[in-house]
Amino acid sequence: MEILSIQNLGKDFYLHNAGKQIHSCQNISLDLQEGEFVGIVGLSGAGKSTILKCINRTYLATRGHIYYNSKAFGRIDLTEASEREILYLRKNEIGYVSQFLRVMPRTTAKEHVMNALTESGVAEQEAKERAEEMLAYFRLPSNLWDIYPNTFSGGECLRLNLAGTMVKEPRFMLLDEPTASLDNKTKILVKDMLIRLKERGASIIGIFHDLEFMEGLCDKVFNISEGTIV
Numbered sequence: 001m002e003i004l005s006i007q008n009l010g011k012d013f014y015l016h017n018a019g020k021q022i023h024s025c026q027n028i029s030l031d032l033q034e035g036e037f038v039g040i041v042g043l044s045g046a047g048k049s050t051i052l053k054c055i056n057r058t059y060l061a062t063r064g065h066i067y068y069n070s071k072a073f074g075r076i077d078l079t080e081a082s083e084r085e086i087l088y089l090r091k092n093e094i095g096y097v098s099q100f101l102r103v104m105p106r107t108t109a110k111e112h113v114m115n116a117l118t119e120s121g122v123a124e125q126e127a128k129e130r131a132e133e134m135l136a137y138f139r140l141p142s143n144l145w146d147i148y149p150n151t152f153s154g155g156e157c158l159r160l161n162l163a164g165t166m167v168k169e170p171r172f173m174l175l176d177e178p179t180a181s182l183d184n185k186t187k188i189l190v191k192d193m194l195i196r197l198k199e200r201g202a203s204i205i206g207i208f209h210d211l212e213f214m215e216g217l218c219d220k221v222f223n224i225s226e227g228t229i230v
């Protein structure tokens with residue numbers, strides 16, 4: 001069954017101060033079956049991150065539709081869904097790992113991961129245990145768990161970001177370069193976790209630069225620059 005269908009998605013930005021129109025992504029059509037893993041590749045600036053942000057509704061699409069087959073609401077167009085529906089889906093169904101982490105101020109690393117669980121109704125104690133397990137899995141040193149992540153290195157931020165998203169085991173995940181700035185050992189941890197979540201039925205769209213590394217995981221690769229699916 002289809003979990004996502006992107007139809008002729010386009011996003012433009014109008015930069016008022018420069019008086020300029022920027023075409024970010026254009027005419028994007030892409031389908032994702034349940035349990036499938038689709039990789040997106042393409043040139044820098046081609047609009048890969050923009051696609052994920054339109055799905056997550058960080059950006060509102062300028063044209064086109066994004067139909068998502070949700071558990072809670074049935075088939076829903078994410079370009080038109082209400083704020084309330086989008087917030088619910090982000091908490092309970094859709095996980096997004098952004099290219100650059102933004103965390104809530106005055107939230108420690110562990111709280112960040114715990115909040116991902118408690119906001120969807122998991123009890124405090126269980127959330128604490130699962131958060132610690134996930135932080136340990138991604139090898140974030142335990143002396144960093146109780147501090148604010150604004151001083152974290154790029155790779156530490158990314159691992160925190162991964163832990164905070166994957167702890168929820170979302171049924172649908174958007175991953176924006178989830179292995180950039182990680183060493184090979186940590187990349188393998190990410191890959192193993194993705195294999196595990198995929199085996200449990202998760203559907204995933206990921207942007208990768210090192211596609212060879214993701215071999216055996218991606219079912220299809222969408223090249224945004226060429227508009228092809230392989």
Ligand SMILES: Nc1ncnc2c1ncn2[C@@H]1O[C@H](COP(=O)(O)OP(=O)(O)OP(=O)(O)O)[C@@H](O)[C@H]1O
Binds near residue numbers: 025045
């Ligand atoms: N909020 C924004 N305002 C204006 N322009 C934007 C905005 N977000 C993205 N863009 C522009 O849209 C284009 C696509 O950006 P996007 O981040 O989607 O590219 P990308 O394919 O993910 O690139 P990279 O591989 O470098 O991460 C770029 O030219 C970028 O400058």
Ligand SMILES: [Mg+2]
Binds near residue numbers: 048050099
């Ligand atoms: Mg990007």
